[in-house]
Amino acid sequence: MNEFTVRLTTSFGLESILKKEANRLGYAPVKTEDGSVFVKGGYEDILRLDLSLRTANRVLIQVAEGKASSFDELYDLVYSIDWKEHLPKDAAFSVEKITSVSSALFSRSDCQAIIKKAAVEKLKKQYAAGAISETGPYYPLIARIKNDVCSIYLNASGEPLNKRGYRLNKLKAPISETLAAGIVLLSGYTGKREFADIMCGSGTIAIEAAMIASDMAPGLNRRFSVDDWHVVDTNRSKEIRERARDMIHRPDYRILASDIDRNAVRTSISNAKRCGTDSFIAFQKADMRDFRSRAKFGTIVTNPPYGERLSDRREAEELYKDLRNVFDSLTGWQMSIITANPEFQRCFGKKADRNRKLYNGNMLTYLYSYNENTGEKYG
Numbered sequence: 514m515n516e517f518t519v520r521l522t523t524s525f526g527l528e529s530i531l532k533k534e535a536n537r538l539g540y541a542p543v544k545t546e547d548g549s550v551f552v553k554g555g556y557e558d559i560l561r562l563d564l565s566l567r568t569a570n571r572v573l574i575q576v577a578e579g580k581a582s583s584f585d586e587l588y589d590l591v592y593s594i595d596w597k598e599h600l601p602k603d604a605a606f607s608v609e610k611i612t613s614v615s616s617a618l619f620s621r622s623d624c625q626a627i628i629k630k631a632a633v634e635k636l637k638k639q640y641a642a643g644a645i646s647e648t649g650p651y652y653p654l655i656a657r658i659k660n661d662v663c664s665i666y667l668n669a670s671g672e673p674l675n676k677r678g679y680r681l682n683k684l685k686a687p688i689s690e691t692l693a694a695g696i697v698l699l700s701g702y703t704g705k706r707e708f709a710d711i712m713c714g715s716g717t718i719a720i721e722a723a724m725i726a727s728d729m730a731p732g733l734n735r736r737f738s739v740d741d742w743h744v745v746d747t748n749r750s751k752e753i754r755e756r757a758r759d760m761i762h763r764p765d766y767r768i769l770a771s772d773i774d775r776n777a778v779r780t781s782i783s784n785a786k787r788c789g790t791d792s793f794i795a796f797q798k799a800d801m802r803d804f805r806s807r808a809k810f811g812t813i814v815t816n817p818p819y820g821e822r823l824s825d826r827r828e829a830e831e832l833y834k835d836l837r838n839v840f841d842s843l844t845g846w847q848m849s850i851i852t853a854n855p856e857f858q859r860c861f862g863k864k865a866d867r868n869r870k871l872y873n874g875n876m877l878t879y880l881y882s883y884n885e886n887t888g889e890k891y892g
């Protein structure tokens with residue numbers, strides 16, 4: 514069976530969580546870089562990774578890596594790839610994404626054209642064909658050039674993995690699904706205590722928490738480009754998905770999604786329905802200031818408004834003060850807050866026990882995590 518170097522991409526700051534996820538699935542990471550974790554595996558492993566990883570953005574198969582400081586070197590590198598090993602005679606393909614950092618080659622359109630030309634020429638030679646029809650399955654390619662070294666990948670995910678298929682309805686400032694899963698996992702939540710997102714917006718954080726608590730694989734509602742390639746036997750692929758479905762169970766503890774805005778609650782419910790987690794979550798229209806719980810232990814993970822416009826800023830900062838009162842009233846609960854507002858800790862009135870830099874798309878945000886409130890008074 515073919516074994517590849519597989520690059521798992523993620524948002525900056527989530528590498529350690531992605532590494533743990535890969536490990537739990539039985540893949541020992543061979544290398545970690547900013548925004549990426551590398552493992553080894555064959556096509557079946559790639560399908561499992563696509564299906565199961567909560568914090569990966571893409572699963573990429575590395576097909577070549579080598580020096581490319583000129584167009585000729587880039588052409589030779591791509592031509593040296595055994596394309597027949599990966600692509601059928603009628604494969605359709607294009608270079609969907611190309612990045613260049615600290616390298617002589619920086620013109621993306623030129624690099625894209627050269628990669629495509631070299632791959633077509635090699636395929637023609639390998640299949641002894643006059644032309645490549647490109648009428649068959651689609652193979653998205655990704656190239657990264659860094660310090661004059663170029664890596665070429667087949668994108669085995671297709672659409673990025675944050676597109677789980679459940680969030681058709683978005684509200685203002687939603688958090689990406691993979692980042693939501695990442696912050697829930699970074700909070701230490703495993704499903705073994707109560708959970709609440711008390712400013713849930715379109716419900717992403719609570720839905721990801723419900724998937725974690727119920728052992729629901731995040732990719733069950735979608736397909737991946739590796740499916741279109743027919744490299745995993747159809748019965749085997751069905752079996753892998755059925756096994757993942759069999760793992761799903763009702764969470765043992767309550768999960769709450771609430772928001773002051775009725776429309777947000779409605780949106781959360783319809784998103785959760787699409788995902789299949791609606792019966793695992795209690796939804797409420799409520800002001801977070803009124804949140805109370807009798808549970809001895811619990812976790813709040815939430816993404817409050819950050820006051821993007823100056824006029825909203827004061828209101829957002831008042832909200833952070835009120836959030837502190839909620840935290841103080843909940844003995845045994847821990848809280849993690851993700852926000853782009855740099856004044857959060859000052860307004861909340863307490864330095865976080867852990868503070869992580871994370872990116873929501875291109876926006877720099879911070880995750881402030883507070884350990885269990887012991888009920889003692891502190892400043």
Ligand SMILES: C[S@@+](CC[C@H](N)C(=O)[O-])C[C@H]1O[C@@H](n2cnc3c(N)ncnc32)[C@H](O)[C@@H]1O
Pocket residue numbers: 684685686687688689711712713714715716717718771772773774777799800801802816817818819832
């Ligand atoms: C940044 S959005 C949350 C986005 C969400 N994480 C998502 O992925 O869609 C902030 C949410 O806080 C809610 N909110 C603001 N003040 C609130 C309050 N006092 N109580 C409850 N929810 C509140 C807003 O209605 C809004 O939906």
